[in-house]
Amino acid sequence: MKNQIEEVKSKFLSEISSVEDEKQLEELRVKYLGRRGIIQSLFDKLREVPKEEKPALGKLLNELKELAQGKYNEKKLEIKGKKAKVESFVDLTIPGRLKYTGRKHPLTQTLEEIKKIFIGMGFEVASGPEIEDDYHNFEALNIPPEHPARDMQDTFFIEDKIILRTHTSPVQIRVMESKKPPVRIIAPGRVYRNEAISARSYCLFHQVEGLYVDERVSFAELKGTLLAFAKQMFGSDVKLRFRPSFFPFTEPSAEVDVSCFICGGKGCRVCKYGGWLEILGCGMVDPNVFKFVGYDAEKYTGYAFGMGVERIAMLKYGIDDIRLFYENDFRFLDQF
Amino acid sequence: MKISHNWLKNYIDLEAEPEEVKEKLTMLGLEVESVEYLGEKYKNFYVGEVLEVNKHPNADKLTVCKVNVGKDVLQIICGAPNVAVGQKVPVALVGAIIPRNQHDPEGKPFVLTRAKIRGVESYGMICSEYELGLGEDKEGIMVLDESAKVGQPLAEYFGLDDVVYDISITPNRPDCLSHIGIARELAVVFGLKLKKPEVKLIESERKVTDFASVEIVDYINCPRYSARVVLNVKVEPSPQWLQNYLRLVGLRPINNIVDITNFVLYEVGHPLHAFDYDKLTGHKIVVKCANDGEVFITLDGKARTLRSDTLMICDAEKPVAIAGVMGGLNSEITDETRNVLIESAYFNPISIRRTSKFLGLSTDASYRFERGADPNAVIWAVDRAAQLMAEIAGGEVLKGVIDVYPVKIEPRIVKLRFSRLNSIIGMEIPRDKVVEILEGLEIEVLNVDDDSVKVRVPTFRPDIEREIDLVEEVARVYGYDKIPDKMSSVVHFSTEKAKVDFNEVVRERLIGAGFKEVVTNSMLDEEVASLFSDNFVKVLNPLSREMSALRPSLIPSALDVVRHNFGYGIRDLKFFEIGRVFGVGLAGDDVSSLVGNYVEKEHLLILMTGRAEPLSYDLKERNFDIYDLKGEIERLFKSVFLENYRFIYYSNNRSALAELEIGVEIDGKYAGKLFKVGDVLLKRFDVQADIFIAEIDLNLMSKGSRIESRHYVELPRYPSVYRDLAFVVDESVPVGELEKAIKEKAGGLLKSIYLFDIYRGEKIGEGKKSVAFSLEIVSGQKTLTDEEVNALMREIVSYVEGRTGGKLRGF
Numbered sequence A: 001m002k003n004q005i006e007e008v009k010s011k012f013l014s015e016i017s018s019v020e021d022e023k024q025l026e027e028l029r030v031k032y033l034g035r036r037g038i039i040q041s042l043f044d045k046l047r048e049v050p051k052e053e054k055p056a057l058g059k060l061l062n063e064l065k066e067l068a069q070g071k072y073n074e075k076k077l078e079i080k081g082k083k084a085k086v087e088s089f090v091d092l093t094i095p096g097r098l099k100y101t102g103r104k105h106p107l108t109q110t111l112e113e114i115k116k117i118f119i120g121m122g123f124e125v126a127s128g129p130e131i132e133d134d135y136h137n138f139e140a141l142n143i144p145p146e147h148p149a150r151d152m153q154d155t156f157f158i159e160d161k162i163i164l165r166t167h168t169s170p171v172q173i174r175v176m177e178s179k180k181p182p183v184r185i186i187a188p189g190r191v192y193r194n195e196a197i198s199a200r201s202y203c204l205f206h207q208v209e210g211l212y213v214d215e216r217v218s219f220a221e222l223k224g225t226l227l228a229f230a231k232q233m234f235g236s237d238v239k240l241r242f243r244p245s246f247f248p249f250t251e252p253s254a255e256v257d258v259s260c261f262i263c264g265g266k267g268c269r270v271c272k273y274g275g276w277l278e279i280l281g282c283g284m285v286d287p288n289v290f291k292f293v294g295y296d297a298e299k300y301t302g303y304a305f306g307m308g309v310e311r312i313a314m315l316k317y318g319i320d321d322i323r324l325f326y327e328n329d330f331r332f333l334d335q336f
Numbered sequence B: 001m002k003i004s005h006n007w008l009k010n011y012i013d014l015e016a017e018p019e020e021v022k023e024k025l026t027m028l029g030l031e032v033e034s035v036e037y038l039g040e041k042y043k044n045f046y047v048g049e050v051l052e053v054n055k056h057p058n059a060d061k062l063t064v065c066k067v068n069v070g071k072d073v074l075q076i077i078c079g080a081p082n083v084a085v086g087q088k089v090p091v092a093l094v095g096a097i098i099p100r101n102q103h104d105p106e107g108k109p110f111v112l113t114r115a116k117i118r119g120v121e122s123y124g125m126i127c128s129e130y131e132l133g134l135g136e137d138k139e140g141i142m143v144l145d146e147s148a149k150v151g152q153p154l155a156e157y158f159g160l161d162d163v164v165y166d167i168s169i170t171p172n173r174p175d176c177l178s179h180i181g182i183a184r185e186l187a188v189v190f191g192l193k194l195k196k197p198e199v200k201l202i203e204s205e206r207k208v209t210d211f212a213s214v215e216i217v218d219y220i221n222c223p224r225y226s227a228r229v230v231l232n233v234k235v236e237p238s239p240q241w242l243q244n245y246l247r248l249v250g251l252r253p254i255n256n257i258v259d260i261t262n263f264v265l266y267e268v269g270h271p272l273h274a275f276d277y278d279k280l281t282g283h284k285i286v287v288k289c290a291n292d293g294e295v296f297i298t299l300d301g302k303a304r305t306l307r308s309d310t311l312m313i314c315d316a317e318k319p320v321a322i323a324g325v326m327g328g329l330n331s332e333i334t335d336e337t338r339n340v341l342i343e344s345a346y347f348n349p350i351s352i353r354r355t356s357k358f359l360g361l362s363t364d365a366s367y368r369f370e371r372g373a374d375p376n377a378v379i380w381a382v383d384r385a386a387q388l389m390a391e392i393a394g395g396e397v398l399k400g401v402i403d404v405y406p407v408k409i410e411p412r413i414v415k416l417r418f419s420r421l422n423s424i425i426g427m428e429i430p431r432d433k434v435v436e437i438l439e440g441l442e443i444e445v446l447n448v449d450d451d452s453v454k455v456r457v458p459t460f461r462p463d464i465e466r467e468i469d470l471v472e473e474v475a476r477v478y479g480y481d482k483i484p485d486k487m488s489s490v491v492h493f494s495t496e497k498a499k500v501d502f503n504e505v506v507r508e509r510l511i512g513a514g515f516k517e518v519v520t521n522s523m524l525d526e527e528v529a530s531l532f533s534d535n536f537v538k539v540l541n542p543l544s545r546e547m548s549a550l551r552p553s554l555i556p557s558a559l560d561v562v563r564h565n566f567g568y569g570i571r572d573l574k575f576f577e578i579g580r581v582f583g584v585g586l587a588g589d590d591v592s593s594l595v596g597n598y599v600e601k602e603h604l605l606i607l608m609t610g611r612a613e614p615l616s617y618d619l620k621e622r623n624f625d626i627y628d629l630k631g632e633i634e635r636l637f638k639s640v641f642l643e644n645y646r647f648i649y650y651s652n653n654r655s656a657l658a659e660l661e662i663g664v665e666i667d668g669k670y671a672g673k674l675f676k677v678g679d680v681l682l683k684r685f686d687v688q689a690d691i692f693i694a695e696i697d698l699n700l701m702s703k704g705s706r707i708e709s710r711h712y713v714e715l716p717r718y719p720s721v722y723r724d725l726a727f728v729v730d731e732s733v734p735v736g737e738l739e740k741a742i743k744e745k746a747g748g749l750l751k752s753i754y755l756f757d758i759y760r761g762e763k764i765g766e767g768k769k770s771v772a773f774s775l776e777i778v779s780g781q782k783t784l785t786d787e788e789v790n791a792l793m794r795e796i797v798s799y800v801e802g803r804t805g806g807k808l809r810g811f
Helices: A002-017 A022-033 A038-046 A051-087 A106-120 A148-152 A169-178 A219-234 A287-293 A309-317 B018-027 B179-190 B240-248 B256-268 B349-359 B364-371 B375-393 B418-425 B431-440 B467-478 B502-512 B526-532 B555-567 B626-639 B679-684 B698-704 B735-749 B786-804
Strands: A131-133 A162-164 A183-192 A204-214 A240-247 A250-259 A276-285 A301-308 B002-004 B031-037 B045-056 B059-068 B073-078 B088-093 B115-117 B120-122 B124-126 B163-168 B203-207 B213-216 B224-231 B272-276 B284-289 B295-297 B303-305 B311-314 B319-322 B340-346 B396-399 B402-404 B412-417 B444-448 B452-457 B573-584 B593-595 B598-609 B645-651 B658-666 B669-677 B691-697 B721-730 B750-759 B768-777 B807-810
Touching (some): A022 A038, A131 B593, A169 A183, A169 A204, A169 A287, A204 A219, A219 A240, A219 A250, A219 A301, A240 A276, A240 B467, A276 A309, A301 A309, B002 B179, B002 B240, B018 B031, B073 B088, B073 B124, B179 B256, B213 B224, B213 B402, B224 B284, B240 B256, B256 B364, B272 B319, B272 B375, B284 B340, B340 B375, B349 B364, B375 B396, B418 B431, B418 B467, B431 B444, B431 B467, B502 B598, B502 B698, B555 B598, B555 B691, B598 B626, B598 B698, B626 B658, B626 B669, B626 B691, B658 B691, B658 B698, B669 B698, B691 B698, B721 B786, B735 B786, B786 B807
Parallel strands (some): B213 B284
Antiparallel strands (some): A131 A162, A183 A204, A240 A250, A250 A276, A276 A301, B002 B163, B031 B163, B045 B059, B059 B073, B088 B124, B115 B120, B224 B396, B224 B402, B272 B340, B284 B311, B311 B319, B444 B452, B573 B598, B593 B598, B669 B691, B721 B768, B721 B807, B750 B768
């Protein structure tokens, strides 16, 4: 029976190719696809074949029927088209009338993704000033004057005690000054560093700060929250690595690496063959910070984290020069 | 900081492979940034002996040498003036990677190949210290010690068959800025025992106190100063092993005395300083602050102007060192030095940091003192140095150590509650484990009970002051990776009204209208800033003049974007930016956020230039004009339900910045403007084009928008009637006047009005124009009859004619 099907198929194909008008096409349809047509008669025969062969043959027959129907429809349009062409011709290959295409900046797109994930986890969005005072940017974050940690962030000064914020962490202080726990916020914003401009660093960039303070907030919860974020952001099979580190306003502190989502951790150019990509810093809010904002450090604990939007966008899209974000070359913007 | 694998083995029985060491250190919070395999680096380098030196036939400055490298005698062309028969020299064979190219300005590495130099074959290279990356000397080839064995791998000779870790140490861990410090951390994770070298000192009969004295005037900034005197030393180059150690960690060997102080620094982390004892007037040390404006010449030959808070080491007459930062030229160890005073002190971190910052001078010593050295390590360090000086430089160590330490700095006692530890970490760490970790870190456990552990923290750990610091230590060593990922959280639902993210709405609308979003630098040239505002904010320490102020407007950076794209031939631009602008606050300003006297506002900028539509085969090509911009603004306002706005002025006057300008008011407040960029700006930004820009205060837009309070209004039940009206008026009559007059008369019946034609021509006469509107008339009460509409039209016509002096052209 299999041979029979093949035979019908090739016969049908050769016959339909020589069809020229609607009349011939209709005859062909009746012959093959009609209620008493050849294909139907093959279906009738199917009842007689052994049970175990039925599924395979049935599949072949169905395919034949679909093929025949498809070819028939195609031919029908072709014949109609020929007729119409003669009457009036609209050249549909002419390009459509274009409008300019709008696009969000890749930094906005990345930030929106980050925001959406944290909002979904119950975080609210807060903001603060870019011209910040020394107290909020350093002192209340447990970075007293003369502390070597001030070297970690080169600062632009506006006045002696007024600066361009070097991180979004002062928003933590401003939020905690204004309300009592529980506090669960993210604070996106622009920050400034007095560093030479290169492919790797720019004098300003964008951060997203996170803060959660309540009773019984633990490091384990910080790990889980960031893991959930990373999976939603980079892929459900990524892993995180928490490395001990130091930030004056958190303790214990950690730097967090995500397993390279380009190579899956095997090692590639992007992760410099290490399999890990550094994406953020975090830790448990230092009790000294609670002292500054008047929270009871015995009752409340909390975690904080901060990540660079440029860094994440660069990793995500494979951008190798941070300055591209600020040049706004339309050929660059059009890629996102 | 550079740490040598082999050096570490002096203090722990380290068997782990470098890769494992790297992993463990990183997971302890000591991030290993790179691992350098030196054996690999010097693979094709050997010790050779120069057998013959002949003149090069075709070059005066070159010689043709025969060099025995053990398994072969090679012909090598050499350009160094100091090459001589019998020298033991470092030889690179063909295929070697020369670490630094002497002829490359950046000293990039290169692969050595067989070469014909001026017609003579060369099969290798005799290297200089610079080329080997072992020093800065480029003057001639490096000549090795007589003891070097011909054919010996160079790495072996230099003790370079080693692995060097470059570790980034966070500022809280001064104790890890040494090999013993790193060894201590590794001992904890590998379960090894730390073996601190035992100092065996042979002292002479003569007492140090008979030879020198120490006085601390400023004991706040110098809580401890100790010293030893070593007499009759022979200053000479250090033995090979010591030179090798220093080179491994990136230091240049100087002489045995200075090298020993550096060795101890890298061994235990305590900075020492060696003075030429005979240059100390009165053989006395006085620790006190400098006089304001005093000038002092440091070891590096530079004159430094001091302040009254600069702590100095002085002798009976003069300053001899900037405490904890750098010694002075006047008391430096030289080849003639016979007697040495070794300083081992503890300085106040804040004082050292202040001085180092003020002088812009950071040294190995200041780096450690400002992070916190160990006040109780000074004696061990000075003894260790004295011992090595006796051994290496043949000195006589005087009996005793001078130790001025008026107020002893005691180790801290800190208590850690297990419940606190577990609640912060989020898991239970067994008590035995906690105790084991603390003891491994040399934190002395005084007492353990059911609830807590009490410890005495050694003074080399200034970072451990509080319970939370112990929590971190335990968590860090226990392993962050062993702490579970808690995947659920108690979320307190927010009860604040969810706000529409207005900026987001504006973005969406503009993107739908074909605008691209840009993000630009908020710093700019103060001269440019001054074109836009008198109250702009200056940066005190800018990166460059181009970034010396904060932007008072989004316009300048938008024009930068235009220039950049024009530079690549992209001339059709339609974009927007949402960003903050800055100013010095003025009385009565409507201020959203303020620190000090500074104002930050969010602005929206829209820019259009080039073709109004992408190129098309049948549309007439047309460039953007002011009406496109006005239309986009009106559409944007409409789409975000901003109705209470007015165009408040129309100007055809050319100003420096603009020609054609329209002011915008929202809720009765000035909110921004729409304009065509003027010549001065075009020139300043080096662009030539018709550029249209609008800059609007986003905060006012957001406040004026009804987007949060939309309400349904019943739809009209009766059909609209459309009528066209055309008036012939003088050229000088603005279209806006006609429109205003029609609206006034038509009142509530007029639902909408569209301008559909402006015609000028012979038919209507010179100096005139015909302006045609389409009116949509509808009543909320009934279907208007033709007669009623006609009557209204007649009223409107006569009113408009009266107001504008125009004549009805027909309808």
